[in-house]
Amino acid sequence: MLMLVAESDAEILGGALAFRAGDAVKVEVIALKPEARRLGIGRRLIEAIEVEAIRVGARGIFLGGANAQNRGFYWRLGFAGRRSLMQKALPASRSKAADAWVLGG
DSSP, X not given: OEEEEEEETTEEEEEEEEEEETTEEEEEEEEXXXXXXXXXXXXXXXXXXXXXXXXXXXXXXXXXXXXXXXXXXXXXXXXXXSSSOEEEEOOXXXXXXXXXXXOOO
């Protein structure tokens, strides 16, 4: 499990939660306060998840909660898909990682 929190001046602006799912990583949730949107925070959260996913040897990343309001965000980040399931292939890991994925953020 990977849990990330975005904060500024000790105020939580949003966060993300992802899980290992076989040879992929599933983004369970990514959420931001409305005033924190369009500042690049969501992009940085997804990028951090991707870095960790590659580190542990995941071959792809997917999410099952895309909707009409956020689908464009994921398309801009390289995800493919039309309905709620969107996915993205990841490059191969450069190093061998442990099978366990227990991280806190």
